[in-house]
Amino acid sequence: MTFLHLTFYSTFTLSSLGLAFHRTHLISILLCLESMMLSMYIALSLWPIQTQTASSTLMPILMLAFSACEAGTGLAILVASTRTHGSDHLHNFNLLQC
Amino acid sequence: MDLPLILNSFMLLILLTLITPMLLSILLKNYQNSPTNIMYTVKTSFIISLIPMMLFMYMNIESISLYWEWKFITNFKIPLSFKMDQYSLMFFPIALFVTWSILQFASWYMSSEPFITKFFSYLLTFLIAMLILIIANNMFLLFIGWEGVGIMSFLLIGWWHGRAEANTAALQAVLYNRIGDIGLILSMAWLASTMNSWEIQQPLHSQTPLLPLLGLILAATGKSAQFGLHPWLPAAMEGPTPVSALLHSSTMVVAGIFLLIRTHPMFCNNQVALTLCLCLGALSTLYAATCALTQNDIKKIIAFSTSSQLGLMMVAIGLNLPQLAFLHISTHAFFKAMLFLCSGSIIHSLNGEQDIRKMGGLQKLLPTTMSCLTIGNLALMGTPFLAGFYSKDLIIESLNTSYLNTWALVLTLLATSFTATYSLRMTLLVQAGFTRIPSSTPINENDPAITNSITRLALGSIAAGLLITSFILPTKTPPMTMPLITKTTAIIVSTLGIMLALELSKLTHTFTPPKQNALTNFSTTLGYFNPLMHRLSSSKLLSKGQNIASHLIDLTWFKKTGPEGLATLQLKATKSSTNLHTGLVKTYLGTFALSIFIILFML
Numbered sequence: 001m002t003f004l005h006l007t008f009y010s011t012f013t014l015s016s017l018g019l020a021f022h023r024t025h026l027i028s029i030l031l032c033l034e035s036m037m038l039s040m041y042i043a044l045s046l047w048p049i050q051t052q053t054a055s056s057t058l059m060p061i062l063m064l065a066f067s068a069c070e071a072g073t074g075l076a077i078l079v080a081s082t083r084t085h086g087s088d089h090l091h092n093f094n095l096l097q098c
Numbered sequence: 099m100d101l102p103l104i105l106n107s108f109m110l111l112i113l114l115t116l117i118t119p120m121l122l123s124i125l126l127k128n129y130q131n132s133p134t135n136i137m138y139t140v141k142t143s144f145i146i147s148l149i150p151m152m153l154f155m156y157m158n159i160e161s162i163s164l165y166w167e168w169k170f171i172t173n174f175k176i177p178l179s180f181k182m183d184q185y186s187l188m189f190f191p192i193a194l195f196v197t198w199s200i201l202q203f204a205s206w207y208m209s210s211e212p213f214i215t216k217f218f219s220y221l222l223t224f225l226i227a228m229l230i231l232i233i234a235n236n237m238f239l240l241f242i243g244w245e246g247v248g249i250m251s252f253l254l255i256g257w258w259h260g261r262a263e264a265n266t267a268a269l270q271a272v273l274y275n276r277i278g279d280i281g282l283i284l285s286m287a288w289l290a291s292t293m294n295s296w297e298i299q300q301p302l303h304s305q306t307p308l309l310p311l312l313g314l315i316l317a318a319t320g321k322s323a324q325f326g327l328h329p330w331l332p333a334a335m336e337g338p339t340p341v342s343a344l345l346h347s348s349t350m351v352v353a354g355i356f357l358l359i360r361t362h363p364m365f366c367n368n369q370v371a372l373t374l375c376l377c378l379g380a381l382s383t384l385y386a387a388t389c390a391l392t393q394n395d396i397k398k399i400i401a402f403s404t405s406s407q408l409g410l411m412m413v414a415i416g417l418n419l420p421q422l423a424f425l426h427i428s429t430h431a432f433f434k435a436m437l438f439l440c441s442g443s444i445i446h447s448l449n450g451e452q453d454i455r456k457m458g459g460l461q462k463l464l465p466t467t468m469s470c471l472t473i474g475n476l477a478l479m480g481t482p483f484l485a486g487f488y489s490k491d492l493i494i495e496s497l498n499t500s501y502l503n504t505w506a507l508v509l510t511l512l513a514t515s516f517t518a519t520y521s522l523r524m525t526l527l528v529q530a531g532f533t534r535i536p537s538s539t540p541i542n543e544n545d546p547a548i549t550n551s552i553t554r555l556a557l558g559s560i561a562a563g564l565l566i567t568s569f570i571l572p573t574k575t576p577p578m579t580m581p582l583i584t585k586t587t588a589i590i591v592s593t594l595g596i597m598l599a600l601e602l603s604k605l606t607h608t609f610t611p612p613k614q615n616a617l618t619n620f621s622t623t624l625g626y627f628n629p630l631m632h633r634l635s636s637s638k639l640l641s642k643g644q645n646i647a648s649h650l651i652d653l654t655w656f657k658k659t660g661p662e663g664l665a666t667l668q669l670k671a672t673k674s675s676t677n678l679h680t681g682l683v684k685t686y687l688g689t690f691a692l693s694i695f696i697i698l699f700m701l
Contacts, residue, residue, distance in 0.1 A: 013698060020691030023684055096681030 011039035026088040030074045037067040101153060102161045108150045109182055115143045116226050136218040137201040144194035154187040155569040162235055162299055174294060181235035181299060185359060185424055189232050192428050196348050196435045197225050199551040203439045204340035206547035207446060224250035228349045237286045237296040247350045248275045255337040267333035274330040278320015285313035298360055306364045311371040314361055322354030322408045325382040329628050331405050335397040339442030342397060347404045347438055348431035355411045359420040366418055376416025380506035383409030385625060387516035392621040395452050396441045399524050404434055406513055413510055414493050417500055421573055426489035429563050433477040433485055436555035440471040443548050447541040459533030463541050466549050468529050470556040475521040477559045479592050488563030494588040499577040511591050518595030526603050
């Protein structure tokens with residue numbers, strides 16, 4: 001695998017692991033989610049340059065739009081939970097516990 | 099002078115004479131049978147039967163006569179045919195002689211019985227069925243006689259039907275005989291399908307397969323009380339003594355052996371069947387002799403003695419010597435019937451006492467009976483030149499000089515010595531020593547009904563062996579030369595048995611009660627056969643059947659593989675994945691990490 005592939009894979013994986021293992025605050029999860037999105041954006045942008053297909057230039061723009069929505073949703077969840085529970089600590093989220 | 103015609107006519111006349119009392123009581127309105135009537139009928143038949151016997155002895159006339167044919171199916175005809183050959187012509191006078199003596203005795207023994215005429219007519223019916231069996235030329239007529247004697251045995255054993263043990267014994271007799279009948283029907287079916295005829299005089303296969311022979315051996319095992327189907331014979335002593343004397347010593351129990359003698363041509367080439375007969379007979383004779391050693395009831399001792407002698411007859415069949423087996427049947431009838439009649443006289447004289455531990459010193463009190471008891475026991479042991487010697491000694495000589503299984507030989511010799519032992523034990527406890535009977539007993543043997551019948555049979559026990567062997571030629575060459583020790587084996591072994599009995603009898607003088615050990619327990623409980631077969635095997639079978647049918651099937655189909663099993667399976671899956679399905683975010687983050695790792699390692 002080329003150096004570029006390795007970079008993107010490792011960035012994405014590190015971000016996912018960061019998402020899984022930062023267990024204290026919700027906001028760290030959202031940050032990691034953003035970094036996953038970022039690495040995917042850069043990878044998707046470099047791909048049409050590599051393969052010289054101009055029509056695939058559409059893909060990163062679409063992804064950006066959707067990730068913006070998703071980031072907005074995540075922030076809304078963050079604000080709502082902070083307003084309800086007083087903080088964004090993950091161990092407070094036990095409404096669905098059986 | 100058309101001699102075969104005379105032969106046939108006289109045989110038919112015998113049967114008609116015997117049927118007459120039964121027929122007349124059915125047909126005529128005011129005809130009453132009486133015991134004396136029936137006894138004289140049998141006596142007349144005996145005298146008539148001497149003529150065909152003499153015709154056979156002097157002129158060697160045999161015949162087969164056919165009276166009627168039942169056209170059953172087109173190519174399978176069942177004729178009503180009689181075979182008058184050596185066996186039937188010799189057996190008729192013997193059976194009729196013994197029956198005459200027994201009926202004469204029974205007119206005294208059963209004199210206080212209200213239904214004595216019915217008893218005598220039962221005995222007569224039995225005799226007719228037995229003679230049909232003997233004279234039958236085909237298996238169908240033989241089967242009629244076979245079943246007839248079985249039914250009459252049931253009715254006669256359960257004569258005192260108010261007694262529960264008598265009913266049980268009668269039922270036992272019928273059930274064990276029925277198991278033997280299965281074998282007989284199997285052989286009949288095989289014969290009907292393979293040889294298309296049930297005739298005995300047809301040239302039977304020289305190489306018969308084993309299956310019909312096994313059926314015949316099973317039939318003989320049931321009827322002649324060989325080991326395996328034997329418990330009914332000691333139990334049959336519940337019937338009155340004349341019944342035991344007639345059925346279970348002389349005539350009915352030899353029917354099985356007689357069947358094997360009649361169908362002998364099928365056997366003589368099949369070594370497996372012959373060896374089976376030999377070993378079965380040897381085992382039966384030893385087993386019965388062992389059981390007789392510790393019996394205390396005089397009739398049971400004689401019953402086991404009968405069983406032992408039947409085993410000896412089976413051994414003779416296994417040696418391929420049917421004529422010798424028939425000779426033993428003939429001589430055995432005399433002394434065994436006499437032993438039973440003597441025991442009947444003792445029992446009535448002591449007012450119903452059958453336990454030999456409560457008899458003793460009867461030698462002076464019942465002289466005629468005791469003399470005849472001694473003669474009978476000596477004949478049973480095979481004392482030289484009495485009746486039993488001619489047949490028993492020949493069988494043992496043939497055993498010693500044939501190429502056969504050593505086990506069979508050893509068992510038979512051991513049984514012969516035991517025969518001497520228990521006969522001597524019985525004699526010592528009944529006749530000799532100090533008397534142990536209660537003080538006032540109706541001891542009286544002055545009735546000519548007793549003395550004449552018993553002495554007649556005693557004469558037969560002494561002379562029958564000599565007479566029969568003098569007049570009948572053997573069909574197979576008997577062994578002529580053998581070493582001295584082989585020749586005297588039977589006598590030596592019997593003498594050893596007598597010495598053993600005398601030594602053991604000395605123990606009784608010291609007043610020590612006999613200790614129980616494994617051997618006495620084995621002998622007293624008849625080899626544990628009765629409780630094993632009657633209780634243990636049936637209860638185990640039924641309980642296992644219940645286990646399999648209800649528990650196993652219910653358990654399998656409903657609990658393990660059916661509805662409940664399905665539920666259990668689901669429950670297991672659910673219980674193991676409950677831990678993962680919490681509602682907490684952190685758990686879900688953990689599974690997310692797991693998925694990441696999996697993807698990492700996949701790429």
